[in-house]
Amino acid sequence: xxxxxxxxxxxxxxxxxxxxxxxxxxxxxxxxxxxxxxxxxxxxxxxxxxxxxxxxxxxxxxxxxxxxxxxxxxxxxxxxxxxxxxxxxxxxxxxxxxxxxxxxxxxxxxxxxxxxxxxxxxxxxxxxxxxxxxxxxxxxxxxxxxxxxxxxxxxxxxxxxxxxxxxxxxxxxxxxxxxxxxxxxxxxxxxxxxxxxxxxxxxxxxxxxxxxxxxxxxxxxxxxxxxxxxxxxxxxxxxxxxxxxxxxxxxxxxxxxxxxxxxxxxxxxxxxxxxxxxxxxxxxxxxxxxxxxxxxxxxxxxxxxxxxxxxxxxxxxxxxxxxxxxxxxxxxxxxxxxxxxxxxxxxxxxxxxxxxxxxxxxxxxxxxxxxxxxxxxxxxxxxxxxxxxxxxxxxxxxxxxxxxxxxx
Numbered sequence: 001x002x003x004x005x006x007x008x009x010x011x012x013x014x015x016x017x018x019x020x021x022x023x024x025x026x027x028x029x030x031x032x033x034x035x036x037x038x039x040x041x042x043x044x045x046x047x048x049x050x051x052x053x054x055x056x057x058x059x060x061x062x063x064x065x066x067x068x069x070x071x072x073x074x075x076x077x078x079x080x081x082x083x084x085x086x087x088x089x090x091x092x093x094x095x096x097x098x099x100x101x102x103x104x105x106x107x108x109x110x111x112x113x114x115x116x117x118x119x120x121x122x123x124x125x126x127x128x129x130x131x132x133x134x135x136x137x138x139x140x141x142x143x144x145x146x147x148x149x150x151x152x153x154x155x156x157x158x159x160x161x162x163x164x165x166x167x168x169x170x171x172x173x174x175x176x177x178x179x180x181x182x183x184x185x186x187x188x189x190x191x192x193x194x195x196x197x198x199x200x201x202x203x204x205x206x207x208x209x210x211x212x213x214x215x216x217x218x219x220x221x222x223x224x225x226x227x228x229x230x231x232x233x234x235x236x237x238x239x240x241x242x243x244x245x246x247x248x249x250x251x252x253x254x255x256x257x258x259x260x261x262x263x264x265x266x267x268x269x270x271x272x273x274x275x276x277x278x279x280x281x282x283x284x285x286x287x288x289x290x291x292x293x294x295x296x297x298x299x300x301x302x303x304x305x306x307x308x309x310x311x312x313x314x315x316x317x318x319x320x321x322x323x324x325x326x327x328x329x330x331x332x333x334x335x336x337x338x339x340x341x342x343x344x345x346x347x348x349x350x351x352x353x354x355x356x357x358x359x360x361x362x363x364x365x366x367x368x369x370x371x372x373x374x375x376x377x378x379x380x381x382x383x384x385x386x387x388x389x390x391x392x393x394x395x396x397x398x399x400x401x402x403x404x405x406x407x408x
Contacts, residue, residue, distance in 0.1 A: 022161070
């Protein structure tokens with residue numbers, strides 16, 4: 001389908017297509033130019049029939065017929081199509097020639113017409129060339145073959161120019177969206193830097209107040225109360241350190257130092273230490289592996305993954321004694337970590353939606369939580385090129401599996 005010349009011009013920042021380099025790469029030279037021009041007379045005799053046949057073909061498909069409902073528009077397009085093919089044979093390879101092909105690609109992109117349909121027009125054109133005006137040329141089979149070869153070169157030149165502009169125009173919104181995404185990411189990282197200070201300040205205040213209470217009233221504080229205050233102080237310090245680590249993770253991401261070799265001992269044991277108090281309160285026995293292989297990843301993010309899985313299991317285990325077990329299996333390329341509990345289990349119909357944001361089981365409505373823990377965990381695992389899934393049986397318990405790339 002030819003262009004609608006009422007379309008707006010291309011963006012000012014569109015990359016300039018080097019027509020001279022294209023001609024050289026396709027070996028289009030003066031001899032090809034002469035052969036193409038020798039086809040003009042033959043095409044002129046059958047041009048109207050070619051164009052009519054082409055538009056009859058387009059109207060036989062719903063995908064293209066929807067653009068051809070206006071008879072006045074179709075009449076104008078036929079004239080334009082005839083001129084388009086004629087200019088290909090005239091082989092005047094200059095700026096106007098290039099602009100016309102770019103306009104075709106831009107128009108199709110703006111109308112939402114897939115490249116298949118304008119590539120089809122070239123296919124029909126070649127068939128008609130062979131059937132009609134090329135076969136009429138003198139010079140025997142070899143001469144006709146040479147003319148057809150020059151014609152194919154010209155068609156590939158047209159297709160290249162048209163597709164380049166088509167994809168440039170069709171991805172314009174995507175490139176704009178990516179620019180907005182990068183800008184938003186920059187602002188978000190700046191926000192994280194500023195917010196980290198605001199978050200750490202009250203944590204430091206809490207830790208200092210705990211220290212002052214112990215120093216000022218140490219002898220008057222019962223041992224159990226002292227232990228609770230010291231636990232609160234340790235928690236505040238740990239949260240402050242976590243903020244620093246998460247912030248450092250974003251900085252590493254900006255610098256391109258996203259993943260490195262990490263022993264699973266660090267993230268898993270750190271996560272276990274963070275739930276130690278809850279394990280003791282609910283009398284849950286946690287069993288960890290004897291050895292820990294290494295994976296490719298980010299230590300802080302992986303620690304949050306296993307902390308979420310462990311704290312999630314601790315929260316819902318409803319049996320006495322509670323059992324929580326972490327096991328690791330390795331293959332040549334991957335490491336699979338299993339976190340198994342003897343909790344209530346998850347109904348089969350709920351399992352496909354368990355990693356959706358804000359998704360919480362009806363039986364757990366009265367348990368505190370945001371419904372984002374497993375969603376966040378799944379997101380981080382996928383960012384590591386891994387996979388998270390579960391197996392669960394009601395009344396028996398659940399097992400969450402994390403598959404990660406094994407370090408070399």
